[in-house]
Amino acid sequence: MYSPAYSALSAIGNTPFVQLRNIVPPQCADIFLKLEYLNPTGSYKDRMAQAIIEEAEQRGTLRPGMTVVECTAGSTGTALAFVCAVKGYRFRVISSDAFAKEKLQSMRALGADIQLVPSEGGRITPDLIPRMIGVASELAQHPENYWTHQFENRDAIEGYRKMGREILQQCPAGVNVFLAAVGTAGMLSGVSLELKQVSPGTQVIALEPAESPLLTQGVKGNHSIDGVGVGFIPPLLSAETYDEVRAVPEAQARETARLLAAREGIFAGTSTGLNVAAALYLGCQLGPGYTVVTVACDSGMKYLAGGLFDY
Known part of the structure; x- marks a missing residue:
């Protein structure tokens, strides 16, 4: 049983x-x-989201009351929104109208606050992700925000091992x-x-x-x-x-x-x-x-x- x-x-x-x-x-x-x-949220990104949040908690860089920040095409954002909902963190996500509408809706349903960076005709152009990263970097300057930094965060690798x-x-x-x-x-x-x-x-x-x-x-x-x-x-x-x-x-x-x-x-x-x-x-x-x-x-x-x- x-x-x-x-x-x-x-x-x-x-x-x-x-x-x-x-x-x-x-x-x-x-x-x-x-x-x-x-x-749970329909992608392997759940593994990464859990790993980077829990590793940050163990180091003390993420503490109760802080806001988690990330830029994402949607699956990472949905996974982080899920983990943050379970653990009680606010989540601020930077995304774009270039990505699947269902993913944006999923993040909102899980409690995320979404800021959209406009695309060029709904396409994923070479400059889109860097622009999104730029917005997340600005938000990360606030001492009560924790940027998970998915493109450089090696805690993600441990989640996928x-x-x-x-x-x-x-x-x-x-x-x-x-x-x-x-x-x-x-x-x-x-x-x-x-x-x-x-x-x-x-x-x-x-x-x-x-x-x-x-x-x-x-x-x-x-x-x-x-x-x-x-x-x-x-x-x-x-x-x-x-x-x-x-x-x-x-x-x-x-x-x-x-x-x-x-x-x-x-x-x-x-x-x-x-x-x-x-x-x-x-x-x-x-x-x-x-x-x-x-x-x-x-x-x-x-x-x-x-x-x-x-x-």
Whole structure:
């Protein structure tokens, strides 16, 4: 018999790990997907939010009565709003009209105070995230505000290392390749550290939108995939945590997200489509006998108003 959890935070993590079967071509490697959209707010960002808040509490840099501040495309903000609601902190979020409306609504529902930075035609341009960071930096000057600083906060990596340990437990035969789209790079780095600690030969591949190939070509660009391709090289992305970078066209990411829903029953967003598109391509290159693992980042419920699932 299960006993009651102390709080809703206990629901973070220990997400399912499933093998894709219906969209995987013949003579392809085994493709596994970690269903992170089954965390409480529908994304893996819950892991990061809990880690950076609780580490700050332990250091004494975040104390009762203070306000938490962050700039976010939405999933981080929703996760932080959730953790702050449980723990009783006020939360001030800097976001933009470029991001999914559902994510903004979720943050408000969880008690966040939202300030929007206007975009250029609803697109994620190279200057958008830096402008949002600038607003958050100004708010952080107030002594009663705590800026979680997701792009540089290494506490996030510790939150994601647990995810890496879960993958190792759920895939005892071993992981040949792990790949994931890069936003803050905290998830890729945390999972990579755990996988490579057990098996240094595991290949870790960072992914980005082909429309903004900063990591692969040094070129910034515009795209509409929330939470990735942020317009600068994230400080948490270190050379020792990944082996290669690949770019995936946004159209392919969107088509794969729709295919996942229709053929696998996995209802996830555009960044998940990007991850799985790259996993399928690589799996076909490797062939049978290999194991490729990636992540379902967040729920498709966050994208219903944005046209991803309009047919």
